């Protein structure tokens with residue numbers, strides 16, 4: 001108890017210091033979330049990597065009294081959209097109109113509280129991006145260069161970005177795009193690709209001269225070095241800092257910021273006819289134009305949100321966007337001269353699904369519209385599970401089993417259970433009226449003091465962009481409530497000590513009230529429900545640490561409703577079956593059947609002596625990963641066969657197995673062991689070897705197979 005007392009006193013001190021600091025620190029925040037690309041709906045990977053953490057952060061900053069602009073919008077230019085439009089025989093505008101709506105609806109349904117959600121096809125964005133480009137052009141910040149670019153003569157088109165596929169010069173990935181390798185994350189020029197091929201016709205492109213404007217990143221190298229490598233060594237996440245360092249160390253080169261395309265923002269300077277701005281030049285400017293659109297609607301001035309040095313600019317993105325947000329966009333802002341630079345870029349790594357990379361083209365994903373159909377009104381469950389598993393420091397895996405466990409073992413069994421007990425008992429014992437406490441026991445006092453410390457504990461995690469940790473701290477507050485009730489057992493005391501029961505229920509109601517406020521960034525729908533049940537919206541975030549009474553005696557609460565419900569195994573199985581169906585469909589789509597070999601006659605066939613055999617012994621070949629040394633009873637003799645199956649079978653798994661053996665294959669030595677024959681194998685759809693197998697115990701060894 002002494003220890004606990006000391007701990008809570010220390011926590012209260014922290015709270016006090018932090019509050020003092022915060023009163024001074026309340027400020028303006030421009031929080032951006034990566035503009036989703038409008039060629040498909042949003043899946044859980046996007047939500048976990050960018051939008052849920054960004055929303056938690058924005059809600060928290062608003063709740064703690066800051067001036068927040070939370071900005072996003074659809075990224076509607078670029079090559080993939082034109083490729084998709086071509087494939088479907090529609091216009092690019094039709095593609096972006098379709099997905100802009102789907103994406104915007106998903107964000108609203110999941111409670112992502114953007115102050116503005118714009119789109120880069122909007123006039124305000126075209127104007128803003130054109131103006132930005134013109135300013136840099138007038139300041140001579142571009143290098144104008146006629147260079148040879150990849151050209152597809154058949155398609156009559158220059159090949160940039162996703163119009164060209166080839167081998168990444170850095171990692172050797174054969175499927176790298178012209179602007180970026182998805183395997184190693186390197187960003188490069190299309191002409192850097194080895195063995196480039198047109199994505200339109202499959203032709204090998206030729207080189208053709210064309211004029212473009214380049215942003216000379218090399219010119220900004222010294223500034224970037226100082227600003228990131230010196231200035232943000234401590235406060236940027238190590239995955240972000242590390243990627244930046246490796247790019248800067250490799251040496252920065254000029255990057256073309258225009259393209260020979262007809263979909264995008266026209267290049268607004270002489271000689272720019274038939275060319276548009278590179279999508280990665282205009283997209284981040286989308287944050288600025290979306291802020292302008294919002295400010296105009298709200299009757300505010302947009303400029304302080306981008307130009308006042310007291311504003312904190314934070315970009316939430318996935319790791320594939322680090323180079324654009326940490327190197328290229330800051331270089332653009334710096335070259336323009338009047339803008340602030342990001343204070344932090346808390347990029348996440350990738351989320352996998354059931355052990356495999358999320359993939360739109362392979363339909364290996366959980367799409368948000370599908371989730372809502374299968375789990376209606378359970379947005380908070382997904383928000384919670386994704387936060388608990390956020391890929392903050394390394395790639396992480398989403399599994400449906402973990403999702404179920406997070407719901408059943410944490411949201412239902414801890415948070416929901418605590419609230420349900422408090423609300424049901426208050427209604428049962430006191431007709432929903434908060435009872436008057438008598439004197440507090442030492443445990444009551446410790447408990448109330450610990451509750452007061454929670455805002456600071458959660459803030460400390462959020463300020464360091466540790467959303468997993470913050471979410472777990474919130475759950476710890478619910479755990480505290482659950483444990484308090486379990487230890488104090490008001491349902492027993494009600495029979496013997498009414499005064500004590502009243503005090504216990506009063507304390508429990510204070511914890512419930514703290515949860516209603518502190519859960520808002522993480523579980524916004526639950527927070528609203530809980531505030532309705534407790535019949536109060538009075539408490540602000542800071543009240544939880546400063547006010548002694550969160551829910552006063554005599555306050556009337558309402559009847560309860562369950563905040564969370566158990567997710568059954570059958571519901572999870574439905575999801576697993578869906579993924580299995582996707583997997584099967586992919587296998588079928590990718591199935592390659594080898595063409596038939598050259599015709600042979602019967603005599604050729606009879607030369608093969610195929611026999612039934614049984615594996616008697618098996619052991620690993622020393623220092624060979626793939627080889628097993630087998631003793632096989634062929635009916636003729638017991639002989640040694642070396643087989644390349646060690647990565648698929650353990651020795652003990654194959655002993656006793658009936659197999660088909662080619663017995664008259666000329667012996668050959670493998671690692672010094674003579675192999676006298678071959679066991680027939682094939683490979684299944686997942687690439688696992690399986691035996692071609694006379695699977696019947698009544699078939700004797702030595703029998704011919706013909």
Ligand SMILES: [Zn+2]
Nearest residue numbers: 168171181184
């Ligand atoms: Zn690569």
